[in-house]
Amino acid sequence: MDIYIKVTDDGKIEDIKFKTFGCGSAVATSSMITEIAKGKTLDEALRITRQDVANELEGYLL
Amino acid sequence: MAKSTTYTKKVLDHFKNPRNVGTLEGKGVAVDGLETRYAGI
Numbered sequence: 044m045d046i047y048i049k050v051t052d053d054g055k056i057e058d059i060k061f062k063t064f065g066c067g068s069a070v071a072t073s074s075m076i077t078e079i080a081k082g083k084t085l086d087e088a089l090r091i092t093r094q095d096v097a098n099e100l101e102g103y104l105l
Numbered sequence: 106m107a108k109s110t111t112y113t114k115k116v117l118d119h120f121k122n123p124r125n126v127g128t129l130e131g132k133g134v135a136v137d138g139l140e141t142r143y144a145g146i
Contacts, residue, residue: 044138045128045136045137045138046136046137046138047127047128047129047134047135047136048129048134048135048136048137049129049131049133049134050133050134050135051133057133058129059125059129060125060126060127060128060129061125061126061127062126062127062128067112067116067120068112068116068120070119070120070123071112071115071116071117071118071119071120071123072119073123074119074120074123074124074125074126075115075119077124077125078124078125081125099115100113100115100116100119101113101114101115101116102113103112103113103116104110104111104112104113
């Protein structure tokens with residue numbers, strides 16, 4: 044998995060993309076991480092946790 | 106009781122329609138993966 048970020052001069056993530064060759068869960072979590080991180084500062088993005096991603100995905104399994 | 110193996114609707118949605126797939130290039134772009142390989146900043 045690779046994650047690309049474009050950062051503005053004031054440290055915000057202006058654009059973010061990912062590539063992964065993982066399983067379905069890897070695709071889904073990568074996709075959600077990019078949604079959460081876009082528009083955040085680098086410091087804010089570094090504080091994103093696995094739990095944050097799981098919460099946004101409403102868990103992984105029903 | 107057996108564990109569920111059914112993904113949530115949101116997981117399936119992001120799997121079937123992943124957001125922000127691709128790459129970026131140019132000034133102000135950094136990439137991180139299993140190892141940091143490039144920083145175009």
